[in-house]
Amino acid sequence: MRLFGTDGVRGRVNTEPMTPETVLRIGMAAGHLLRKRHGQNKILIGKDTRISGYLIESALTSGICSMGMNVLLVGPLPTPAVAYLTRAMRLDAGIVISASHNPYYDNGIKFFGPDGYKLPDDLEKEMEALVLDPSFPEKKPHGEAIGKAFRLEDAAGRYIEFVKSTIPRGTNLEGLRVVVDCANGSAYRVTPELLSELGAEVITINDRPDGVNINHCCGSTDLTILKEEVLRVGADLGIAHDGDADRTLFVDEEGKVVDGDQIMAAWAVELKKEGRLSNDTVVATVMSNLGMEHYLARKGINLIRTKVGDRYVVEKMLGGGFNLGGEQSGHIVFLDYNTTGDGPITALQVLHLMKKRGAALSELVSDIFLYPQVLENVKVKHKGLLRDAAVMESVKEAEEKLGKEGRLLVRPSGTEPMIRVMTEGTDRELIQKIARKIARTIRKADKKT
DSSP, X not given: OOOEETXXXXXXXXXXXXXXXXXXXXXXXXXXXXXXXXXXXXXXXXXXXXTTXXXXXXXXXXXXXXXXXXEEEEEEOOHHHHHHHXXXXXXXXXXXXXXXXXXXXXXEEEEEOTTSSBXXXXXXXXXXXXXXXXXXXXXXXXXXXXXXXXXXXXXXHHHHHHHHTTSOTTOOOTTOEXXXXXXXXXXXXXXXXXXXXXXXXXXXXXXXXXXXXXXXXXXXXXXXXXXXXXXXXXXSEEEEEOTTSSOEEEEETTSOEEOHHHHHHHHHHHHHHTTOSGGGEEEEETTSOHHHHHHHHHTTOEEEEEOSSHHHHHHHHHHHTOOEEEOTTSXXXXXXXXXXXXXXXXXXXXXXXXXXXXXXXXXXXXXXXXOOEEEEEEEOSXXXXXXXXXHHHHHXXXXXXXXXXXXXXXXXXXXXXXXXEEEEESOHHHHHHHHHXXXXXXXXXXXXX
C-alpha cells in the first residue's frame, strides 16, 4: 500500500488509507520523526469543513501526542493559513486535513515543515515506512513525557492580518462590490471578513457548511451559481475558492470566467513593470494554456513548465529563484508572501490590481487570448492503462493530427482514480473529437482489466 501521493495522503474515509487505525499510525510516525529533544515540540493541525474532519483530527492528535509531541488545534482554516502559521509561530510542522476539491466523503492529510513548505519526498517516504512497519513503535513515552493538545483561538485573525499586510498600508477596497463563493469550505469566514475589513461590499454565497455540502455544485469546481449571482447583483467580480481555499478562480463583471492562467499572466506583467518579477519568469504546469505562454513571451516574460501539482511548481520556483508560479486551476504561488497556493491572497491581489489600475477585471485580461482547451476526466479502475497498446496507438494518432497547431496531454490523476485527457489547439471541433476518442479508448481498455 502506498500512502503518499502528489499532495499528501488522500482517499475515501473509512477505506484505506483514510481509516482511523492508519491515521493514528500516521500521527505516531509524524510525532516520532518530528519530535525534538528541546524546543516547542508542537504540530499545528487545521482542517476544512468535512464531517470526517473530526474523526481524522482525533486520530491524528492521539497518535502525535502518544509519541510525546504537543498539538495546536485551529479548526476549519484555509491550507495557506496553516502553512503561514506554522512558519510564523516557529512550530515543528503543520498538518491540513482536507481533500481539497474532492467530494465530502473523501479526506486527506498533507504536511508542512517548519519553513511552511510541504515536506520533502524523502521524509514522507520515511514516514510511510514507519506506518507500514508492524514493529513500529518499539516503545512509547509514558507519564509526563506524553504530549498535550491545545486550541489556538485567534488563528483566523492572525492569518487575516497577515493577508492584509500583502498590500500597501492605507490601501482599501472601497467602492468594489464582490461576490465570494466559499464552496462551503474552510474560507467561509476568512475571505468575507478579510475583504469586508478592507472596505469592500461583500455578498457571500455557499458559506454555510454542514459537513457534506463542501464543493457540492459550488466553489471553483462549479462556477454556475457564482456567475448568476455576479450578474444578479451587478458585482464587480466573483471569487470562488475550493474546499481548502488554496486556489481561487474568478468571474468578471460580465459573468465570464477568469482562470489561473489569466491571473498569473496579468500579475506577472504588473510585477515586471515594478521590477519585482524574479528573473522575468513564471513557473506553471504542462496544463497551462499556450495562449498564456505566447502572451508572456510578447511581454518579455519566460514560462517554465513542470509536472501537474503545485508542489512541483514550488520546487522549480525554489530551485530557480523564481517568485511567481501556479496552475490553471487557480493555485497561485507568490513566494514573496506565502509558501503555497493562497486563495485569499490571490483574491486580494486581484482586487488591489483593479483598484490600482482603475480597471475592471475584464479589462485586465482583455488581451490575454487563450486557445480552446478540452479536458476529459475518465474514471478508471487502473491508472496504468497508458501502457495499453490501443491507448498508446490512439495517443500517437492524435498527436499526428494535432501537429504543431496544438497540444495533447494524457496523464493519470495524482489525487483521484482518473486519467485526464487534455487537448488544445486552434480548431475546437478537432480537439473535442480527439479528446473524446482517446477517452472512449481508455474506457474500453479499462473494462477489459
